[in-house]
Amino acid sequence: MLSGIPISRLIPPAYTYPLLRSMDAMRVGAGIAFLALSAAVLPSTLDAQAPPAPAARFLVVIDAAHGGEDLGGRFGNQPEKAYTLSLSVRLRSLLTARGFGVVTTRESDATVNADRRIEIANRANAQACISVHAAESGTGVHLFVSSLPPAEAARFHPWQTAQSAFVMRSNALAGELNAALKNSGITVTLGRTALPMIDSLMCPAVAVEVAPEQPANPDEGAQDAAGIDDPSYQAHVAEALAAALVEWRADGMGGRRP
Amino acid sequence: MIPRYQTILFILLLAASAVMGVVLWQLREHAHKRLLRGQDSAPTQAPTVTPAEQATLLIANDADDSLSTQILSLPLPQNPEARARALLGKLFDLYAASGSTHPVPGGAASVAQVFLVPLPDAGGKKITGGAELAVVNFTGAFASSHPSGIETESLTILSVCDTLNANLPRVTQVRFLVDGQPRATLAGHSDLTRTYQASNTVLESGDGGAAGGKRP
Ligand SMILES: [Zn+2]
Numbered sequence: 001m002l003s004g005i006p007i008s009r010l011i012p013p014a015y016t017y018p019l020l021r022s023m024d025a026m027r028v029g030a031g032i033a034f035l036a037l038s039a040a041v042l043p044s045t046l047d048a049q050a051p052p053a054p055a056a057r058f059l060v061v062i063d064a065a066h067g068g069e070d071l072g073g074r075f076g077n078q079p080e081k082a083y084t085l086s087l088s089v090r091l092r093s094l095l096t097a098r099g100f101g102v103v104t105t106r107e108s109d110a111t112v113n114a115d116r117r118i119e120i121a122n123r124a125n126a127q128a129c130i131s132v133h134a135a136e137s138g139t140g141v142h143l144f145v146s147s148l149p150p151a152e153a154a155r156f157h158p159w160q161t162a163q164s165a166f167v168m169r170s171n172a173l174a175g176e177l178n179a180a181l182k183n184s185g186i187t188v189t190l191g192r193t194a195l196p197m198i199d200s201l202m203c204p205a206v207a208v209e210v211a212p213e214q215p216a217n218p219d220e221g222a223q224d225a226a227g228i229d230d231p232s233y234q235a236h237v238a239e240a241l242a243a244a245l246v247e248w249r250a251d252g253m254g255g256r257r258p
Numbered sequence: 259m260i261p262r263y264q265t266i267l268f269i270l271l272l273a274a275s276a277v278m279g280v281v282l283w284q285l286r287e288h289a290h291k292r293l294l295r296g297q298d299s300a301p302t303q304a305p306t307v308t309p310a311e312q313a314t315l316l317i318a319n320d321a322d323d324s325l326s327t328q329i330l331s332l333p334l335p336q337n338p339e340a341r342a343r344a345l346l347g348k349l350f351d352l353y354a355a356s357g358s359t360h361p362v363p364g365g366a367a368s369v370a371q372v373f374l375v376p377l378p379d380a381g382g383k384k385i386t387g388g389a390e391l392a393v394v395n396f397t398g399a400f401a402s403s404h405p406s407g408i409e410t411e412s413l414t415i416l417s418v419c420d421t422l423n424a425n426l427p428r429v430t431q432v433r434f435l436v437d438g439q440p441r442a443t444l445a446g447h448s449d450l451t452r453t454y455q456a457s458n459t460v461l462e463s464g465d466g467g468a469a470g471g472k473r474p
Pocket residue numbers: 065066072073080132133134407408446447
């Protein structure tokens with residue numbers, strides 16, 4: 001009998017990725033220009049030239065998955081994209097009230113492609129990235145981290161496997177979320193998966209998939225599974241996620257460079 | 259003024275062409291039905307005269323995001339590709355059955371073909387009898403009816419990979435096609451463009467072990 005949490009196993013694709021993402025290339029360019037400039041100007045002017053120092057605030061990226069033309073899954077009367085947006089908005093306000101800096105990948109029903117989302121998240125230099133999904137199958141909340149093998153931190157990451165340097169801390173973040181959700185009485189499953197969006201993130205990253213609170217009763221049809229629509233359940237999940245991130249911040253976790 | 263005989267002739271010809279049109283239409287319908295009947299009567303599966311064998315299926319469970327082993331007695335073809343397809347057919351029949359722990363519609367017809375391709379060894383040579391890549395070709399109907407979600411899509415992929423590896427140990431890698439074409443995701447989430455490792459040795463067991471369930 002094999003039981004337990006399965007892992008999506010994958011090997012890196014056989015093709016070679018571009019070594020630098022355009023953003024990294026821009027950073028390198030900016031870095032070189034900055035060094036050249038620093039040799040020529042007085043130290044006192046450096047502060048004015050330097051990019052804004054990383055905000056003292058603890059930054060969290062919330063990605064409301066899908067949106068616009070991408071409906072995601074469908075349950076009850078709404079598409080997944082609407083659910084993820086409403087949970088994202090709720091979580092954002094909870095985190096903002098607790099003094100977090102929050103960056104979201106979308107604030108409306110807009111089509112945002114994966115590359116754009118990754119760019120927003122990676123530019124934010126966040127201490128935690130949460131990608132919000134919802135599904136009809138299973139129960140409670142499913143937490144997923146990247147199935148990439150952990151790798152040493154490097155200055156430059158291949159675009160499609162950038163998350164590998166963060167996998168260890170993504171696991172730790174998933175552990176924090178798991179503990180807080182369980183404390184709130186929510187069923188949690190943990191797993192690894194191959195999601196292009198997560199695999200490219202340069203931050204501790206977890207995909208949070210909200211499923212119905214109770215198992216669907218097949219006798220009552222699909223409507224029963226739409227217990228996921230219940231606003232009090234969504235509020236409960238959002239509160240638990242916010243509590244986990246407060247713990248994450250208190251633990252002094254996060255930080256971009258491993 | 260058109261002569262009366264010409265008017266009558268015209269009406270007769272018009273009526274004749276209308277009748278011919280109807281007859282032609284009916285002939286076409288008959289031919290179509292005959293063709294469909296012919297297809298139905300063609301054997302879609304080899305006659306299962308082979309004795310039943312033990313097969314190991316890795317069954318997904320949406321409730322706890324797990325796979326469990328189920329050993330069944332199945333008549334399996336000797337040809338490895340047909341064997342792989344029959345195994346996955348059984349797996350998807352179980353998923354389509356009522357009371358399934360991982361409900362996915364489609365059943366055995368979900369898998370159009372399975373191709374087995376020898377993988378190059380360390381020296382770059384493709385040797386028969388060595389490791390193999392399985393290419394699983396799903397039907398478009400299967401992919402479009404698969405429930406959407408990270409967990410359910412991941413479990414379908416995992417159970418296919420592990421079922422293939424459990425019964426055909428030479429299969430160490432799996433790739434997926436839909437209607438013979440590469441596809442970005444299965445149903446909006448799990449990546450279908452990459453090569454998946456199919457090896458039970460990587461499976462961890464225990465509570466939350468895979469994703470760092472224990473707090474650091
Ligand atoms: Zn989703």
